[in-house]
Amino acid sequence: MDVQPDLDLIRTLKATGGDTLKKCYQCATCSVICPLSTDGNPFPRQEMIYAQWGMADKLLKDPNVFLCHQCGDCTASCPRGARPGDVMGAIRAYAYTHYGWPKPLARLCASEKGLPWLVGIPTVIIFLMWMISGGMGIPTHEEFARYGYTHFFGHWGFKWYAKNIFFIVLIMVPSLGLALYSAWRGLTTMWKAMREEAGLEGAYRPSANQAWKEFIWPSFVEILQHKRFEECGVQHNRKTGHLPLMLSFIGLLIVTLWSLFRQDVLGLIYPSLHGPLPLTDPFKVFANVCAIALIFGIAVLWSNRIRLEKDQKTQPTFYDWFLIWEIAAVGITGICAELFRWMGMPVVGYVVYFLHLVSIMMLFLYLPYTKLAHILFRTTAYAFDKYRESSFAKQ
Ligand code: SF4
Numbered sequence: 001m002d003v004q005p006d007l008d009l010i011r012t013l014k015a016t017g018g019d020t021l022k023k024c025y026q027c028a029t030c031s032v033i034c035p036l037s038t039d040g041n042p043f044p045r046q047e048m049i050y051a052q053w054g055m056a057d058k059l060l061k062d063p064n065v066f067l068c069h070q071c072g073d074c075t076a077s078c079p080r081g082a083r084p085g086d087v088m089g090a091i092r093a094y095a096y097t098h099y100g101w102p103k104p105l106a107r108l109c110a111s112e113k114g115l116p117w118l119v120g121i122p123t124v125i126i127f128l129m130w131m132i133s134g135g136m137g138i139p140t141h142e143e144f145a146r147y148g149y150t151h152f153f154g155h156w157g158f159k160w161y162a163k164n165i166f167f168i169v170l171i172m173v174p175s176l177g178l179a180l181y182s183a184w185r186g187l188t189t190m191w192k193a194m195r196e197e198a199g200l201e202g203a204y205r206p207s208a209n210q211a212w213k214e215f216i217w218p219s220f221v222e223i224l225q226h227k228r229f230e231e232c233g234v235q236h237n238r239k240t241g242h243l244p245l246m247l248s249f250i251g252l253l254i255v256t257l258w259s260l261f262r263q264d265v266l267g268l269i270y271p272s273l274h275g276p277l278p279l280t281d282p283f284k285v286f287a288n289v290c291a292i293a294l295i296f297g298i299a300v301l302w303s304n305r306i307r308l309e310k311d312q313k314t315q316p317t318f319y320d321w322f323l324i325w326e327i328a329a330v331g332i333t334g335i336c337a338e339l340f341r342w343m344g345m346p347v348v349g350y351v352v353y354f355l356h357l358v359s360i361m362m363l364f365l366y367l368p369y370t371k372l373a374h375i376l377f378r379t380t381a382y383a384f385d386k387y388r389e390s391s392f393a394k395q
């Protein structure tokens, strides 16, 4: 077979934590250890060969690459220090860039060289919006106590739709919209490529309802239960950090949706609902609990990562650390903004709230290109895994 190595893949893997790739001498110890491996599908040994040969095409169509949950057990057992778990992480980072759209934005997220832009773009957009809104003045203590951050972008006499909500929607909805469109393009391309690679092009196509019931919903349930994390040896307490983090994301999504409904729908009928939520409001209490769970979860994952790096069980990568910093920034600025509101400190509160908006926009806008993309790509790979094993695929 004539193999044309993809040099871009090899270069990217070396730069994103997969530089130990060449050390692999195919002993297959990792495939014995990895819970995803089967006799006919020796994971991750086979992928190590593909990566060594620069076979990007094969790797991008391989659901196992996305099913790998980065437990690190294979890395800990590799006799050559080839770090297969880290190589799998680097392949995923390459795939997120490959499937990402628009490409320049996806490439910016691929290395620390893009960091000034990654922070700069949302900072400039939000600053410009703040200027355009005319709401840049810092409120008095009385105003701050009464309105919190709901006048951050100023306010107008148009009682049915709050100016603050208008500007937040103007910033966040296009950011999330672009991310979701990009994710949709990437995931549908990946699904098609996986089907083709698995020889399922002529197989029976389930209806949307069948796909939801048979593959997508069971994948959500399995992910939520964190069953595969329980099998992790080296990182046995990953569930302790990842589970509260994931639940806090779901909780904060619920609060955000409620807040949008309250301000954008109910607020049109009852303009009084445009103010900040009282601290005793059940949704406010729930949001604060979620924020604490988020800080706790990310702190556990942060300390895990430091310990593993210290023990040389993994190596530091921009791809891993960027997500940790990003989530920590959302949690810390959110909690601090809340604290400064309680303490009645409008100047520092407004600065921290500005940083909070920047960190949220980063989380939304870069969703399909950073490690956070695993939420989408892993769920799709889970669903594909169930599909390829199902009677639909065998028909
Ligand atoms: S990555 Fe390590 S354990 Fe796996 S086949 Fe290569 S040398 Fe063996």
Ligand code: SF4
Pocket: 033, 034, 035, 036, 043, 044, 067, 068, 069, 070, 071, 072, 073, 074, 075, 084, 085, 088
């Ligand atoms: S990190 Fe864990 S799941 Fe991923 S290949 Fe290694 S053993 Fe398998």
